[in-house]
Amino acid sequence: MAMRVERGGDRYQAFEGDHVVWSVVLEADLGGSPFREELLWPAASVFATGGGGVVRFFAMDTGAIVKTLQLEGDLFGHFSEAPR
Numbered sequence: 878m879a880m881r882v883e884r885g886g887d888r889y890q891a892f893e894g895d896h897v898v899w900s901v902v903l904e905a906d907l908g909g910s911p912f913r914e915e916l917l918w919p920a921a922s923v924f925a926t927g928g929g930g931v932v933r934f935f936a937m938d939t940g941a942i943v944k945t946l947q948l949e950g951d952l953f954g955h956f957s958e959a960p961r
Contacts, residue, residue, distance in 0.1 A: 899940030
C-alpha cells in the first residue's frame with residue numbers, strides 16, 4: 878500500500894490507507910515567504926518539505942528529521958520531481 882503525507886497547518890501526518898504511521902508538527906520559520914512545498918521521495922525513503930531558506934528531509938518510516946539543508950536566501954516557489 879502506498880504511503881501518503883497530508884498537511885494541516887504546521888502538522889504533517891503520514892498514512893498507509895487510513896492508518897496514521899507518524900505525525901509531526903513543524904514549526905518552520907519561513908522568513909516571511911508565503912511558499913511551502915512538500916514532496917514524497919520513495920526512492921530515497923524520505924518525505925521532503927521546503928520553505929523560506931530551509932529544506933527538511935523526514936524518514937518515511939518514522940517521521941524523524943534525517944537532514945536539514947540551509948539555503949542562501951529565499952529560493953522557494955516550487956518544489957517537485959524533475960519531469961521524465
